[in-house]
Amino acid sequence: MRRIFNTLFGILLAAPVMLTSCQHDAAGEGGRNYLSEIKSVNKLVLAQMTISKMATIDDIDLAKADGLRQTAAGLMDAMKLGDRKAAYSYDTYLRAYVDLSGLTPEDVKVDEATKTITLNLPAVQTEFAGRDMEIREDHYRVSGLRSHIDPKERAEIKEQMNTALKREVEEKSEFRNRLESEARAKCDVYFKSLLGGDGYNVVVNFK
């Protein structure tokens, strides 16, 4: 009886630990909650887009203040001695690629009768390669008794810029469409030059 009780008690103690470890694994795979990860991939990167984002810091103009909060903040700013103006920007990189791990022998068809090679490549995908580590200071004027813009504030501004940029890329199809069409054109040229040497007509399709 005592042994059964001990076993049950042990299971109860271990359960939260087991559940936590399961959750951790799931987050690691889906949500990219990683600390350090190295991953083998097989991507043919075809185009990269550089997207620039800018943010400016300035006092709230009382004449343009909308609502109580902005009016209060505008009044506070108006009472401060000096100016606090700055502009920051940085670049983010969006890239287009084809995942070659999805390529199978059936995706390459050779028709000797018509001298045609048909290549069915996986669809072009896009992803953020990353952003510049550095930030550009395009303008900086802090005068009077105003506080300097410190690294913590700059990091917060960069975070806001990043969130807004990702939302813009998500909402405006222009970004991905332009990149994908450039990638498809590049892929077309490459495989035609690689395979068209022996007088073959090369047709490149994307799944």
Place this chain on the structure above:
Amino acid sequence: MKKLYGIIILLILVGAGAVACWWYMSPEASRVTLHEAKIKDVTPMLRLCTVEIYDDVPVKGTIGKRHIFARESLNGSISFDLENIEMVENGDTLNVTLPREIVEIYESTAPGAYQVIDTWTDELFGSSNFTVAEENSIKAKTRDDYRKEIYRKGYVERARKEAVANLTAMLGGVTGKTVIVTDPSPAGYME
């Protein structure tokens, strides 16, 4: 008299409630204006990417008596330029030489990728502020150190091995020829 006090208290409460409502319903006061994102350029390329790295690194730096400590998430990739690849066709065999690797390290675009945890000074009344140029130089050093670590940990060696296998499979599958990929520098080309 008591009735008058009651009315005054009620009016004050209603007024405070109205101001609170107005406060919460009014737009947030932000001194930051975010401008529209602009496409700077689109560069066509042809690169075989074989390894991707995600890592969190500490950013530590000292300039004079000022110190900074931050946390940064990095996105790295190791790829190979296929446009300038050396290919020699010999009958039904394609001899390919693996080019120099391209190691790219960026700051991640994941939320909270760069967080400044602390800045301080050893001087009693000195400023602990860092200019953009100073902060950028510390981050550039972090990137350079991390690049060396990528080589030291053998990630480049692994990427080159994968590239040999992937290129053999891709070119062999597409051209139908026997592909031999040679790697003149398996450990990579560290600068």
